[in-house]
Amino acid sequence: MSRPTVTIYGADGSATKDSAPLPNVFKAPIRPDIVQSVHTGMAKNKRQPYAVSEKAGHQTSAESWGTGRAVARIPRVSGGGTHRAGQAAFGNQCRSGRMFAPTKVWRKWHQKINLGQKRFATASAIAASSSAALLMARGHRVSTVPEVPLVVSSTAFSGAAVKKTSAAINLLKAVGAGQDLEKVRLSKKIRAGKGKLRGRRHTQRRGPLVIYEPEKDGKEIVTATRNIPGVETCPVYALNLLQLAPGGHLGRFIVWTSSAFNALDSIYGSTTQPAE
Structure with a gap:
């Protein structure tokens, strides 16, 4: 100026x-x-810190069918009488599964x-x-x-x-x-x-x-x-x-x-x- x-x-x-x-x-x-x-x-x-629930994607009972069934070894929902039975669970590649590396609130934010x-x-x-x-x-x-x-x-x-x-x-x-x-x-x-x-x-x-x-x-x-x-x-x-x-x-x-x-x-x- x-x-x-x-x-x-x-x-x-x-x-x-x-x-x-x-x-x-x-x-x-x-x-x-x-x-x-x-x-x-x-x-x-x-x-503001954010994260997914620690339980997300794991709130079901699932167990792998093992080998010999010509299907992937990913855990599968037990039971019957519903579409959900037999579906893959837990994995990050699965529908309704958890995400890869779930986010945590203790990330280095600052x-x-x-x-x-x-x-x-x-x-x-x-x-x-x-x-x-x-x-x-x-x-x-x-x-x-x-x-x-x-x-x-x-x-x-x-x-x-x-x-x-x-x-x-x-x-x-x-x-x-x-x-x-x-x-x-x-x-x-x-x-x-x-x-x-x-x-x-x-x-x-x-x-x-x-x-x-x-x-x-x-x-x-x-x-x-x-x-x-x-x-x-x-x-x-x-x-x-x-x-x-x-x-x-x-x-x-x-x-x-x-x-x-x-x-x-x-x-x-x-x-x-x-x-x-």
């Missing part, structure tokens, strides 16, 4: 007289390869992520959020946004001013995020495949990410925005790469509060000053 400062916008979308110096973290190198690698590891570490790379990826994702080209390449509608990074004055959130969902929607529309909200609303589709049956029925695009400073901005902003499709919130002290670069793709549209924006230098430091 060529400008050393960033304009701060009010709740009505107009530019205030205040400006903020650009935090040094926005000068971090943009490395899609590192971001993709770290994102893959973090996404894997959110998995993937270690280098801490330095994890911090680098977060800084890189923050830096990428200041590039309008990367935001548009990711699919965000930012043609009406006056400036990126977009910083909104914390006074707009003081005194629980943004407590209702309607107030949050009006604020986002005022600062130019209305087109992105509309894109999300129109993007809701029914998922293709079996995920429909497994609690993942709908797919939907991501909208703006609102980053706030919990002590100064209050937490009412979380309840105000949580019911807006596509909008997510995150405290500035707990930034998450899964939100900053969904899918491992750089260029998330971020709405910063001025308090959160000013806290970035103390969190990430600079080339001359360490983080606090």
Whole structure:
């Protein structure tokens, strides 16, 4: 970015007289390869262990007929009077048999992520959020946004001013995020495949990410925005790469509060000053 400062916008979308110096973290190198690698590891570490039942495929009485019958020696269900009698059982090649190498919950699920790379990826994702080209390449509608990074004055959130969902929607529309909200609303589709049956029925695009400073901005902003499709919130002290670069793709549209924006230098430091 060529400008050393960033304009701060009010709740009505107009530019205030205040400006903020650009935090040094926005000068971090943009490395899609590192971001993709770290994102893959973090996404894997959110998995829930799964396994088939230990009894599956073995809940029947079956014994091999032995040799001399001109049939395979696989165990066969005993008895008679039903189609099941005489059918092969237990083997992974059998109908109603167990699978090969039944899955276990004690599989090694966790993937270690280098801490330095994890911090680098977060800084890189923050830096990428200041590039309008990367935001548009990711699919965000930012043609009406006056400036990126977009910083909104914390006074707009003081005194629980943004407590209702309607107030949050009006604020986002005022600062130019209305087109992105509309894109999300129109993007809701029914998922293709079996995920429909497994609690993942709908797919939907991501909208703006609102980053706030919990002590100064209050937490009412979380309840105000949580019911807006596509909008997510995150405290500035707990930034998450899964939100900053969904899918491992750089260029998330971020709405910063001025308090959160000013806290970035103390969190990430600079080339001359360490983080606090």
